[in-house]
Amino acid sequence: MKRWFKTVLAVGVTSLTLAGCSDSEVGDVSLGLFTTKDIKIDALQDPVVTGVTCHISSIEANLDFSDPSDSSIACRQTGPITAKMLSEIDKSDSGEVIFKKSKSVFFKNMKLRRIYDEETKTLIYLSYSTKETSGSYKHSLSTVPLWETQAFNVSSQPST
16 A cells, blocks of 8 residues: 555656646746645647647646646637648547646646637637536637638638
8 A cells, every 4th residue: 555655646746846847838826825826827839720829827736636627728829820720630520639738646637629610710729627626627718710811811712
């Protein structure tokens, strides 16, 4: 039993150490002097639609085995979005996971999924927790309309 606890403790310490070393972190706000929780803000560029950047805020509990599941997301166009980029994305109803971050040593993750709404020519970005908390899977949503982008102009023209 002691060996199992030491392994879990080692994994927990390692994940806590790595959690503070994010290359994408652009903000770190302390929640107060008497708490070990901070709000971390990450900037993530979509790996395929590189003209989109998402900012995700989430709480990290520095001395806990699990971070809270709440997160918030805002995505904006920060560069060109081309028809070639759109041709390379998963256009299924469930889209594709473009980012994943561990939030617990007990298999809880925060994921960022991109979904394309063909009818409105809009990219949808969904941030969500993979573990139910208080009867809910915590999630947050942001959209990037393609109006007046290179991708919209090409995709809205009739095919010949």
